[in-house]
Amino acid sequence: MTPxxxxxxxxxxxxxxxxxxxxxxxxxxxxxxxxxxPANVAVAAARLGGDARFAGMLSRDRFGDFLLxxxxxxxxxxxxxxxxxxxxxxxxxxxxxxxGERSFSFYRERSADLxxxxxxxxxxxxxxxxxxxxxxxxxxxxxxxxxTREGMQRARGVGALVSFDVNLRPALWPAGTDPVPxxxxxxxxxxxxxxxxxxxxxxxVDGEQAALDRLWRGRTRLAVVTDGDKPVRWFHPDAEGExxxxxxxxxxxxxxxxxxxxxxxxxxxxLPPSAERIDRLVSELPRLHAMLRFAAAxxxxxxxxxxxxxxxxRGDEVLAFMEQQA
Numbered sequence: 294m295t296p297x298x299x300x301x302x303x304x305x306x307x308x309x310x311x312x313x314x315x316x317x318x319x320x321x322x323x324x325x326x327x328x329x330x331p332a333n334v335a336v337a338a339a340r341l342g343g344d345a346r347f348a349g350m351l352s353r354d355r356f357g358d359f360l361l362x363x364x365x366x367x368x369x370x371x372x373x374x375x376x377x378x379x380x381x382x383x384x385x386x387x388x389x390x391x392x393g394e395r396s397f398s399f400y401r402e403r404s405a406d407l408x409x410x411x412x413x414x415x416x417x418x419x420x421x422x423x424x425x426x427x428x429x430x431x432x433x434x435x436x437x438x439x440x441t442r443e444g445m446q447r448a449r450g451v452g453a454l455v456s457f458d459v460n461l462r463p464a465l466w467p468a469g470t471d472p473v474p475x476x477x478x479x480x481x482x483x484x485x486x487x488x489x490x491x492x493x494x495x496x497x498v499d500g501e502q503a504a505l506d507r508l509w510r511g512r513t514r515l516a517v518v519t520d521g522d523k524p525v526r527w528f529h530p531d532a533e534g535e536x537x538x539x540x541x542x543x544x545x546x547x548x549x550x551x552x553x554x555x556x557x558x559x560x561x562x563x564l565p566p567s568a569e570r571i572d573r574l575v576s577e578l579p580r581l582h583a584m585l586r587f588a589a590a591x592x593x594x595x596x597x598x599x600x601x602x603x604x605x606x607r608g609d610e611v612l613a614f615m616e617q618q619a
Contacts, residue, residue, distance in 0.1 A: 297423035297566075298344045299558050300373070300453075302444050303331035303431040304406035305349055305360045306383035308547060308601050323386060325356070327363035328601030329406070330428045330460050333548045337555025337591065339368040340605040343562060345555075348373035348418060348444075352405035356382035363602050375413045380405040387547055399464050407434045411443045422453045423562040426554065428460040432475055433467070445482040452566055455512070457483035458554050459492040473498075481511025484571055485561065487554050490520035514571035517585065519553055519592070521546075525585050529575045536585050539593035539618055548601040549592040555605070556591035560584035590615045 308328035311320035327336075331347070338345035347369050351357040353376050360382065364371050383404035401407070419425070425448030431441040445455050457479055466472050473496070480486060486508060488496070497504035508516055509530045518526040524535040561584070564570045574581050590611045598604035606614075 297421050297562055298346050298370070299335070299338045299424045299426065299562050300346045300348060300418070300422045300448070301331040301335040301338075301426045302348045302409075302441065303329065303427055304383060304401075304404075305329040305332035305347065305351060305364065306385055306401070306404070306406065307356045307360070309384060309386045310545075310547075310599065311387065325359070326600040326603055327360050328385065328548065329360075329383075330430055330458065330551055331426060332360070332364065332369075333551035333601050333605070334426055334458070334555045334558065335369045336364065336367040336602045337548075337552045337595075337605045338559050338562075341556060341559045341591070341608040341611065343555075343559040344370070346370035346373060348409075348414065350375050350377055350380075350405045350407075350409040350413065352376070352380055352382040353378040354381050356384075357405065367602055367605070373415060373418050375409060377405050377408055380408055399462070401465060407437050409437065409440055411440050414444065414447070419447050419451045419453065422448060422451060423564075423566070424454045424456055424558050426456040426458070426558060427479070428458040429472065429476055429479075430460060430462060430465055432472070432479055433465045438475065438479070442479055442482060445479065449482065449512075452568075454484045454561055454564075454570070455482055456485045456487070456554070456558060456561075458487045458550065459489070459496070460550065461492050461495065477507070480508060480513065484512055484514055485557075486513050486516045487550070487557070488516065488518050489550060490518055490523070493518045515575070517557070519550060519589075522593070525589055527581070527585060529571070532575055534578070534582075536582055536589070538589050539614075541593045541597050543596040545599040545604065546596045548604050549596045551601070552595035552605055553588045553592035556588035556611070557584060560587060586615065587611065590618070
C-alpha cells in the first residue's frame with residue numbers, strides 16, 4: 294500500500310548554533326541551520342521516504358528563502374507554504390552542553406509563522422492526507438491557536454489521523470501564561486500524542502493516571518512518552534507498555550524528538566484508513582513495537598549529528614543502524 298501524505302503545520306525557523314567559544318566563554322560565532330519543530334518532522338518523514346508536506350507562513354526575507362529552499366531540497370512538498378513581506382523569520386539561538394543537551398533563546402515576536410490563518414489553507418490542502426501533525430508552538434498566539442485547531446478539525450473531517458507533539462518551549466509563551474488550559478483543547482483533538490518525560494510530568498500534576506484519563510476523554514488513542522535513551526513508554530485506553538531505547542554518544546539533541554515523530558508518522562501513514570486503525574494497531578503489539586523501535590532509531594541517529602534538517606537520517610541509514618544494534 295502506497296503511504297498517503299503526512300502534512301505538518303506550524304513554524305519553520307532558523308536555528309543558530311554556537312560555533313566555538315572565545316577566551317571569555319562566549320560563542321565565537323553562530324551557524325544558521327534550517328529548523329522549527331513541525332518543519333523538522335516534515336523533513337524527517339521525507340528523508341525516510343515518506344510523502345511529506347509542510348504548511349506554514351514564511352517571511353520573504355533571506356532566511357525565509359533559505360527555509361523554503363531547505364524544505365524543497367529535503368523533498369518536502371511546499372504547495373501549502375505562504376510567504377509574507379510584513380514580518381521576519383523567527384530565530385532560535387541554540388547552545389549545547391557537554392552532553393549535547395540544547396537550550397534555546399528565541400526571537401519570535403511578530404514573526405512570519407504567527408500570521409498563518411484558516412483562509413491560507415488551500416482548497417486541496419487536506420485532500421488525501423493520512424496524518425496531520427502539529428505541536429504546541431502553534432498554540433502560543435491566540436489567532437494561530439485557533440488556526441491550528443481549525444486545521445486539526447479539517448483533517449479529522451477527511452479521516453486523517455491527527456498527531457500532536459507537546460514539544461513545550463516555555464520561553465515562547467507570554468510571561469505569566471499557564472499553557473496547560475490552553476493545550477488541552479488541542480490535545481483532545483489528537484489521535485496520537487507524543488510527550489517527553491518532562492512534559493508528561495508537567496501535564497500530570499494530579500498524577501499520571503489522571504492525565505491519561507483526561508486524554509482518553511478526548512479523541513486520543515495512543516500516547517507515547519520518550520526520555521532520551523531510557524525506555525519509550527506507550528499508553529492506550531486499554532493497554533500500556535515500554536520498550537528499551539538505543540544508547541548513543543549524543544552530539545546535538547536539538548531535533549531528536551522531531552526525528553522520532555517523523556519516523557512514527559511514516560509508519561502510521563501506512564495503516565489502512567479506518568476510524569479504528571490505532572485500536573487495531575495496539576491489538577497487534579509486534580507491529581506497534583516495530584514502529585516504536587524504528588522511531589527510536591530515527592531519534593538516536595539524529596542526536597549523533599549537528600543541526601535540525603541536516604541531522605535527519607535516511608531510511609536505509611536507520612535500518613542499517615537497527616541491524617547493527619540488534
